[in-house]
Amino acid sequence: MPTDNARQHIDVAADLDTVLATIRDVGSQPDWIPTIKEAEVDETDSSGLPRTARFAASTAVGTDRYTLAYEHSPGGMGWSMVEGRLQTGQEGRYTLERLDDGATRVTYDLTIHHNLPLPGFLRSRVIKGLVDETLKGLRSRLEGAG
Structure with missing residues (x-):
């Protein structure tokens, strides 16, 4: 079974809390990730974060078509696939790092x-x-360039 991985980072002119709120708003992903056509949160935790x-x-x-399960941390969000049609598995993580100028470095590992x-x-x-x-779409959404 083939396994493919890519990891990249981008700096975004937005504070870490704003970036974190944006990536946790899973239902809005079709607005800024070109390949995502539909996204629907099935279950949330007691804080309202997607499970x-x-x-x-x-x-x-x-x-x-696939379903993802999420785990949250103060500096990011990770996921793994529960079920899928074309994929047999998926793991991913956004890791956020606060930069000195108030921006945020976002590392995406898929x-x-x-x-x-x-x-x-x-x-x-x-x-x-x-x-x-995905990273360019996130930056565009947060910086208002798209």
Whole structure:
């Protein structure tokens, strides 16, 4: 089973609390992540943070539908896949770091497991593109440039 991973960071001109609130607003992801077409929170914890959410995402081979379970920390948010259609697994994490100028460094680490018979160079380009588009979409949303 192929496993692909990409990790990248971006600096965003927004304070850590604002960035954290934005990434935790899972239902708004279709507004700033180009591949996410639907996002619906199924369950929240006692603080109102998402525990599980369902997604529909466009891919090169069709629409993928999957459910993610979340874990939260003061400096980020992680997840793992509960069930999926095209993916056999997914783990991800946003890690946030407060910068001296009031900005926030966002590191996005994404791992996807699947059974798709695609060449390694293509899979690598796809996952790196997903991570890059997601971070640029987040910065655009927070900085009002989009």
